Amino acid sequence: MRKFNLLEIIGIMTVIVVAIIIIIFLAPFLLLWSVTHEVEDRFSEIMEEHPNMVGFGGKIIKVIDGDTLQIGQERVRLSLVDTPERGEPGFQEATDFTSTVCPPGSNAELVRDFPTEDKYGRSLGLVYCNDMLLNKLLLTNGHAEISTYFCDKSEFGIEDWARAYGC
Numbered sequence: 828m829r830k831f832n833l834l835e836i837i838g839i840m841t842v843i844v845v846a847i848i849i850i851i852f853l854a855p856f857l858l859l860w861s862v863t864h865e866v867e868d869r870f871s872e873i874m875e876e877h878p879n880m881v882g883f884g885g886k887i888i889k890v891i892d893g894d895t896l897q898i899g900q901e902r903v904r905l906s907l908v909d910t911p912e913r914g915e916p917g918f919q920e921a922t923d924f925t926s927t928v929c930p931p932g933s934n935a936e937l938v939r940d941f942p943t944e945d946k947y948g949r950s951l952g953l954v955y956c957n958d959m960l961l962n963k964l965l966l967t968n969g970h971a972e973i974s975t976y977f978c979d980k981s982e983f984g985i986e987d988w989a990r991a992y993g994c
Contacts, residue, residue, distance in 0.1 A: 884936045887929050887956070893921025893970055896954065898935050904949040905962045906940040906981050907989050908971040921970040928964055929956035941982045953983060963988040 885899030893910025896903050910921035929935055933956060940951040954961040965971035966988070978984040978994035985994070 884934060887931050887933050887935050889931055890922060890926045890929065892918065893925050893965060895949065896925065896929060896935070898937060898954070901937075902949045903937055903954060904945050904947075904951050905954055905965070906951050906983050907974050907977055907994065908962050908965050909974045910965060910971045917970065921965065924965065924968060924970045925961065928959060928961055929954065933957070935961075942980070951981075960988070966992045 883899075883901075885901070888897040888899065890896050891902070892913065894905040894908050896905075910925075911917040936955040937950065938953040938955070940953070943951060945951055962983075966973060973989065973992040973994055975993055978989065981989075983989055
């Protein structure tokens with residue numbers, strides 16, 4: 828078995844320490860790059876599922892209530908779902924559910940509906956958070972009802988999930 832002298836040991840230790848330092852400093856950048864590409868890939872998949880739709884991705888700034896969020900600079904109203912308003916039974920539960928699925932600071936993708944805005948100037952559409960369709964989840968978990976008035980006005984009124992709840 829070969830014996831190492833002090834200079835060889837110091838050299839090997841230096842290489843190991845430098846490698847560890849590089850890994851520690853690069854790991855957060857590699858993780859951020861990976862997450863960013865995953866979000867971009869998911870957004871591409873969503874847009875392929877809805878080829879005639881226009882959308883965007885962004886960070887959730889605030890959950891206004893169960894069916895309204897602030898994504899980036901845009902206030903977004905979920906298409907085809909209606910959650911209880913402030914002061915109505917179920918308001919807090921629906922808002923908390925939306926905050927759990929789409930917490931502020933997380934990324935979301937919006938697939939715009941047609942018409943693209945409601946009478947209050949909010950963008951309308953489907954919102955995906957963590958690869959989950961928030962519009963559908965609110966219905967399936969009992970926090971929203973389908974807005975039947977908009978079923979024949981929305982591009983998404985013919986979706987299976989919308990039809991299953993009354994469109």
